Amino acid sequence: MKQVVRCWMALMVFVFVASGAYGETVIHKLGVRPFWKPPLKSVTEFRTMIQKSLPDLKKGFEMANALDVFEVFVNQGMSSTPEEILVQPGSKLQWMIFKDGKKVKxxxxxxxKGKEPFKAYRLKAEHQGKQYxxxxPWDCGNVSLEQVVVLPPPPAxxxxxxxxxxPPANQSPTCHVTISPETVFTGESIVVDASKxxxxxxxxxxxxxxxxxxxNRTVQDLKVDKPPFVQSFSLNKGGNYTVHxxxxDNKGASSSQPGCAAKTVRVNSRGRFTADAAVLYQDDPATFLPVRIGYEWRFNNRFSLLGMVGMADVIHGNDDSFSVLGDLTALYRYNRxxxxxxxxxxxxxxNDRFDFILNTGYMFWGDPNDTNLSVFVEGRSAFDEFNDLEKYGRIGGGLRLQF
Structure with missing residues (x-):
């Protein structure tokens, strides 16, 4: 009889006591059949429990027909921090895993139904639209399912x-450029104006x-990055040049045609070698055949200075002998x-004579800025012989070659 009483008292202090009134398992005390010992005192110990009891945990989830959320529970327990709670008397659990000795139940x-609330960890894990x-409990580590919440569908x-x-495609700029003048002498400015x-x-x-x-060799490359986009330059060697x-624009698009079509600029050398031959007649009488060579320096298209040296042989008469010449002439040009x-x-x-010279001519072949041939008339007289101009003045004409 005493043995029966002892068994009955042992059952009263067990963790689980069946209540026949409502078909529930009433729990009055924790720690009698713990799933894990010693009690859990920290999150680290909670995670240690999970790591070291994986087979038993899996067995318990299988018994609860919840094997599909076992991995979810383990992953969530190892990666997140569970909430610390107090489980109040009267709280219900759908199931609880515990051990009877070494056997998982x-x-x-x-x-x-205990008199006081107990401390526990609450862990939430989501799986297939539900929150588990x-x-x-800290005292025994009995993993329990409190509830399953159906989550609202995610918003569409x-x-x-x-x-x-x-954005609209960037339009290329419209180019409008003037280049002036298009014919210059070496050293003169050429102005490029893209202001329009x-x-x-x-x-x-x-x-x-x-x-x-x-x-086609680049001789100058200039960049202007400030308005009004007007730039001048000069060239020191004669020839034809192409200006591109x-x-x-401010977005990087470029335009060069048709307003910026390449233009040709002619650069003329200021100096040109000159040679001429003439026949001069003097009434004294004498006929001379002067031959000269020199160099013409042009200040612009109209005015130039021609310096020449040469000799003049007497081909008829005896008024004079073989002579040496040195002349300096200022010229004015109008077309040819x-x-x-x-x-x-x-x-x-x-005799030595210091002459005053007048001449005029016409270019009948070539270009003023290139090789050309002219016919000219020249008259000259010594300054101290103006009173005897008719007698000692020399007049004639000839051909002049420039190259």
């Missing part, structure tokens, strides 16, 4: 915003000038005509 529909709420994704309209260029959807940012010679101009005046030295064995 499970009880369903458990109710805490687990409770793990917001429609992707309509793509922003593509425009851009319909922005502004002009820069102008690039590239100058190439007749062999490009304007670029030219007139000139100057002074000269006429030296011979008989």
């Amino acid at each position: 499970l009880v369903r529909d458990a109710v805490w 709420v687990f409770v793990i 994704p917001k429609p992707a915003p309509a793509p922003a309209p593509a 260029s425009s851009d319909s959807d922005g502004s002009i940012a820069s102008m690039q000038i590239q100058v190439k010679d007749a062999d 101009v490009t304007v670029t 005509f030219f007139v000139g005046t100057g002074v000269g030295l006429w030296h011979s064995d008989r």
